[in-house]
Amino acid sequence: MVMRQKRIHFIQLLCLILFLLLINIISEQFYIRIDLTKEKRYSLAEETKNILNQLDDYVYIEVYLEGDFPSGIERLSLETKRILTEFKSYNALFQFSFINPTESPDRKTQNEIINQLYKKGLTPTTLQVKNGDNYSEKIIVPGAIVKYGGKEKPIQLLKSQISRNPEQNIQNSIRELEYEFTNAILNLQTTVKPSIGFLRGHGELVDLEIGDLTKSLSEKYTIDNVNLREFELDSLGEPDLMKKLNQIKLKKLIVIAKPKFTFLDLDKYLIDQYIMNGGKVLWLIDGTMADMDSLSNKSSFLAYPFRELNLSDQLFKYGIRVNSNIIEDISSSKIPIPVSFTNKNPQWELMPWRYFPVSIPTSDHPITSNLNAVKFDFVGSIDTVTTNPEIKKIILLETSPYTKLSNTPFEISLQSALNPPDQEKFNNGPQALAVLVEGNFQSIFKNRLSPLNKKIEFVSNSRDTKMIVISDGDIAKNKISRGQPLPLGFDNYEKRQYGNKDFLLNCIDFLLEDDALIQIRTREMKMRLLDIQKINKERLFWQVTNLISPLLVIVLIGLTTNIIRRKYAN
16 A cells, blocks of 8 residues: 555656656747736837847847946846847847956956947946945946947947936836847948938038937938039039939938028929939928027017028928918927026026927827927928828827917017916917828929929929928927037926937938837837835835734734634644
8 A cells, every 4th residue: 555655656756747847848949928017018029029030140249237236227237138138039140248347356457448348339437336334436338239240339228318317317228228239230230321411502400400310310321411502513514413413312311401591493403303203301491580599688589481491382282381480389398587686686497488389299100109298499380281182191290289379470578488378379279390291292393394404304293202391490400518419309408308309210210111110219118117205205114014014924824723723623
């Protein structure tokens, strides 16, 4: 009898071991993970999986986040390791390692390594580390080098923006990890960068004013200036118009950023024929002349309609009308206003400036999905017009429903910021500020006399193409400090980062049909930050609860066990 029980126990143990071995073999063959988070934060986007599955060579990543770090940086390091492990699970060609650049005890060796990484494009950061009652400095290099096909690209993993507190910077850095690594791989795979041309010759924003935008664009695209007023001469000493048109056609996209001077018919013809040949255009056009510089030494100024551009008929032909009005919006940013004077010194206070609408994206379009609020300056409305049934129009950004429209000329005064808005007058509803137009366009010069000679082939109808029209040129204009561009969309008064740059990058990626990166960049990743005030208020309660609760549970289990024993004993 005893031998039989031993045999049964042995067989049961053997079956258990065989079962565990079988589970292990199956788990090696089939990779399964379940992500229970609402926004699937621990799962890769389908676009990322597709890019990883198409790798044809090894990708090797060196991450310089190894070592003893404060909790925030440690979390960034762990999240980086987690997402790279996820990458590797989809393709064995993906390899990575974590390196401590300050591991050497020799300070000179540490500095040499940090300098080498700096030359490669990684910026070191100095942390204040608390040791008891004292603080010490620790230099880290929160970045990575991605290597592929004999090329390499640096990635700055820690996104530090002065508009965010340290916790928000860490959360934002974690949110962008997937995009940063995927974007780096795509950039290294690209042998020829698509070319983007910024139009020149009409007083457009200068290079420094769009410096932050072009810096981000240059990671994926070749950036050039295209001056429509500069021509090479042909053999007869005449401007070579055909060569200029061919030069523009080489650009995958042209950006017209806040022009101030008149477009001649020849300029319009070159742009029109570029579009008719399938070219994409991002129009950043002001309908009204208004600028905060006009308030630098006076309390009011007149805003005028911007009629000198001579673009209204062309945009109308493409299905768009940029109005020469001024929008006031209850949803707006703030500016400092002198509210009183003490000993002749003004006392400043941040007040809502209704002429600077803040658009909160609500559309689920790839360009605006999960995008931060976008700030506009002295913006007018956009109307869509039906001139061609083959054109499709999509409103990307609009104001809040609480708006007031004023036709220009119109006086803009700082005093208006001190007066609370009359809610009943803000009843014009949402106004379109950015519109995507796509389809087959008709040339504005169809059935009209061409400004070019007959030797140039004229195209009257475009193939399928698209453009985006935004009724504010300042949306792309960054502030400048000490001769350097500041982050685009950063409001120095409110210490807030708006989504202007991400919006424009998404617009350009969409026009150039790079939908995959848009989906990854705008992927929802909600920041569930702890309420510090609530933590401080309820700290003692939860400390006592966590201390006593386990003891109460043990006592309860003991009492229950004792009662059960007595019951069965009786």
